[in-house]
Amino acid sequence: MKRVAILISGSGSNMEALINNMVGNHPARPVIVISNKPTAAGLNKARSKGVPTAIVDHTLFDTREDFETALHAQLEPLKPDILALAGFMRILSPQFISLWRGRILNIHPSLLPKYPGLHTHEKAIAAKDTEAGCTVHEVTEDLDAGPILGQARVPILPNDTKDTLAKRALEAEHMLYPAVLNRFATGNKELIEFP
């Protein structure tokens, strides 16, 4: 059974979808949810599902390195096989990534390689794209650029705002991320594409 640590910063809706999916004959189970923000709503969602939680508040550390040392100290004893970043809003250093290489996943709200970084839905609407979506990828030293494991496409409708598009894309995220994690936990890196 693979052990999954989920890192969050906010609402944790993707975390919730992942926890809900890791049941029955799923090859993985959540072992901890860690947030860099003490007020992350996802922490209570995790606790209500019986998943242990921890807070590593990045504002309490003078350097990124000190924060990541504290984060690693929370993770290492639990021996997670996979780190699933789910709305985690900190950029991890190459040093940290090298400790967990090949075992970190992230979900990004665009069809990478289009729109790495922030404000992805606004950019897609401004570019008059007809579709948007989300990508699950392995995390490497290059931000939002690791090997793609899954993508889900959603239409951009004529009257979409960044919020209506974000809602549609988030629903796709909640389908895609669990499907990718399920497959990744068996060692299968074959691309998943929805629809």
Ligand code: GRF
């Ligand atoms: C989502 O748009 C996700 O793609 C990005 O963070 C946002 C919030 O995710 N990684 P969640 O609701 O906290 O899972």
